Amino acid sequence: MRIPDLLGFARDAATGNPLRTSLLVLAMAIGVAAVVVLTALGDGARRYVVNEFASIGTNLVIVLPGRSQTGGFNPANAITGTPRDLTIADAQAVQRGSAIHRLAPLAVGSSEISVGGKLREVLVAGTTAEFIQVRRLVIAQGRFLSTEDWSRGTAEAVIGAKVRAEMFGAEPAVGQLVRIGDRRFRVVGVLSASGQGLGMETDELVIIPVALAQAMLNSNTLFRILIEARNREAIPLAKTQALEIIKQRHEGEEDVTVITQDAILATFDRLLGALTLAVAGIAAISLAVAGVLVMNVMLVSVTQRTGEIGLLKALGATGGTIQLAFLTEAALLSLAGAIVGYGLGLAGAALIRLFYPFFPAFPPNWAVFAGLGTALTTGILFGVAPARRAAALDPVQALARR
Amino acid sequence: MNTQPAQIELIGIERIFKLGDSEVHALRYLDIAIRAGEYVAVMGPSGSGKSTLLNLLGLLDRPDQGIYRLEGRDVTTLSAEEQANVRSRRIGFVFQSFHLVPRLTAAENIALPMTLAGIEPGERITRVQQALKDYGLEERAQHRPDQLSGGQRQRVAIARATVMQPALILADEPTGNLDRATGEEVMRLLEELNQRGVTLIVVTHDAHLGGRARRQILMEDGALRQDSAAPTRSQTANAHS
Numbered sequence A: 001m002r003i004p005d006l007l008g009f010a011r012d013a014a015t016g017n018p019l020r021t022s023l024l025v026l027a028m029a030i031g032v033a034a035v036v037v038l039t040a041l042g043d044g045a046r047r048y049v050v051n052e053f054a055s056i057g058t059n060l061v062i063v064l065p066g067r068s069q070t071g072g073f074n075p076a077n078a079i080t081g082t083p084r085d086l087t088i089a090d091a092q093a094v095q096r097g098s099a100i101h102r103l104a105p106l107a108v109g110s111s112e113i114s115v116g117g118k119l120r121e122v123l124v125a126g127t128t129a130e131f132i133q134v135r136r137l138v139i140a141q142g143r144f145l146s147t148e149d150w151s152r153g154t155a156e157a158v159i160g161a162k163v164r165a166e167m168f169g170a171e172p173a174v175g176q177l178v179r180i181g182d183r184r185f186r187v188v189g190v191l192s193a194s195g196q197g198l199g200m201e202t203d204e205l206v207i208i209p210v211a212l213a214q215a216m217l218n219s220n221t222l223f224r225i226l227i228e229a230r231n232r233e234a235i236p237l238a239k240t241q242a243l244e245i246i247k248q249r250h251e252g253e254e255d256v257t258v259i260t261q262d263a264i265l266a267t268f269d270r271l272l273g274a275l276t277l278a279v280a281g282i283a284a285i286s287l288a289v290a291g292v293l294v295m296n297v298m299l300v301s302v303t304q305r306t307g308e309i310g311l312l313k314a315l316g317a318t319g320g321t322i323q324l325a326f327l328t329e330a331a332l333l334s335l336a337g338a339i340v341g342y343g344l345g346l347a348g349a350a351l352i353r354l355f356y357p358f359f360p361a362f363p364p365n366w367a368v369f370a371g372l373g374t375a376l377t378t379g380i381l382f383g384v385a386p387a388r389r390a391a392a393l394d395p396v397q398a399l400a401r402r
Numbered sequence B: 001m002n003t004q005p006a007q008i009e010l011i012g013i014e015r016i017f018k019l020g021d022s023e024v025h026a027l028r029y030l031d032i033a034i035r036a037g038e039y040v041a042v043m044g045p046s047g048s049g050k051s052t053l054l055n056l057l058g059l060l061d062r063p064d065q066g067i068y069r070l071e072g073r074d075v076t077t078l079s080a081e082e083q084a085n086v087r088s089r090r091i092g093f094v095f096q097s098f099h100l101v102p103r104l105t106a107a108e109n110i111a112l113p114m115t116l117a118g119i120e121p122g123e124r125i126t127r128v129q130q131a132l133k134d135y136g137l138e139e140r141a142q143h144r145p146d147q148l149s150g151g152q153r154q155r156v157a158i159a160r161a162t163v164m165q166p167a168l169i170l171a172d173e174p175t176g177n178l179d180r181a182t183g184e185e186v187m188r189l190l191e192e193l194n195q196r197g198v199t200l201i202v203v204t205h206d207a208h209l210g211g212r213a214r215r216q217i218l219m220e221d222g223a224l225r226q227d228s229a230a231p232t233r234s235q236t237a238n239a240h241s
């Protein structure tokens, strides 16, 4: 039989029994839709987290004081004691690294801000003009800290959106004088509200020059050095250079930890990728169920069409032709189911995005191919048994039964 | 001329159906020879083995004993695939209950043997058109079997049986589901085919219809009871004309 004839024959056989056909297509469609929607959820979660991390900055390399035992990312390091100070001079020295595009030192401590009669506890971040680029922050009003000698520092402050709202209300904040700790600062800018996110909460932050912050906090050490590598490829080199330079300055002792944003990202990526895969696997079970259904319905179909099969044999069809005809029908039904299911799945994912606009629920390409592929494969595999049975029918008995 | 081999040669054919412990001897030591172009009526009471014989001749069934030579070739030993090819190219079936595919139109039903044989669409269309014309079905080409009368259905079935231009037509009670007039008409069509040289073997238990054949074979309890004529010289010559 020619291929177009085979397809036409299978199509006519399928449309000849609409109930059976729609049942099979539906079963297959539900399976594929489940794969599409669930992987869209899983991959959406992965993308959401990755995006949040990416929004902290790009090509980030972070230096923190204290040595990590494993060398990898270890949150415990963030709170352990500091053997040797990580200083502004260290940060300045690291700038020499060829792979390093720019960097910002960061000293953090808590203090109080007061203006008029209002007083509020705030997180004070001491840094430099580069911080806004490295961290990809956006200024809502005014400007960021001015570029100047890191070891000095003009008494300027940039405040977070929430701090501005609470301290100034409807009044303009830029240009006003505020007291932070025991010093007076002029507000030069307001950060735009960051909204919710995984990034460091900037809405309640007050940013001042790093030298003033250290003086205020009475500490010489930095909390972090945030480094932006020249590009993605330069990240590993930037990491080694930062480490080497600081090691040299610390009498050859490796008493800092350098982590890359990439490494953190990769961890999350892997974790959530695995989760998506697991979810897809669960969804694939529904495809197997659909496959079993295909088999049973096709077996019933073979029984119902016994007379026709006998006739086809009498007309000269070989067992192979009959087997092929039934397999083609199973494949066509599965394909139709897969396409309908894909459409349903996309609609489901779109619905999720409609209700949760911040959640990027798009099914990953691999899942779509895997879902469609599995549907076709199960349809054909489970179609083999009925097709074999049809081919093996005794033509005389098949013809007699009618 | 007498030395010309028979088209169909059955030698010591036996067919036994086993039903649990009991055995049904559907065909007993059958020896029959049929020459190309003959018109044979197979008659006998119900259950005498007529259909079993026809199924065997049509390679839908295999004997338990004996040799079946078709056109000089022992076909009982052929593989299922080879037998299917012989059915496709050499044999046309006409059934009592028509056996049309209900979801296909008259034209598609007629084309079915060609579709199965992989004949190209252009050729199929020409042959179907010709068949529709030959059997007066042009108006009915796009009708489905349930929109056709019994006579029309059997005409579609005959068109389908002949569309591959077989050498042998096997008809198992082709008029059994038709009224007398329509039955006569269907027989006339089959006889016309025979006149054009196709071997025609018709099973019937209607003595009147059977009498129209040049040769009658009477079956009884699976055995050949009576064979009206072994082929004569004149009939062989006739088949050659």
Ligand SMILES: Nc1ncnc2c1ncn2[C@@H]1O[C@H](COP(=O)(O)OP(=O)(O)O)[C@@H](O)[C@H]1O
Pocket: A397, B017, B018, B019, B024, B025, B026, B044, B045, B046, B047, B048, B049, B050, B051, B052, B053
């Ligand atoms: N598949 C079968 N299984 C068992 N017995 C059968 C089968 N086919 C035919 N028979 C028996 O063989 C005998 C001949 O049947 P059949 O050839 O159909 O007779 P006819 O066509 O002359 O009426 C009957 O006794 C019938 O019951």
Ligand SMILES: [Mg+2]
Pocket: B050, B051, B052
């Ligand atoms: Mg019978």
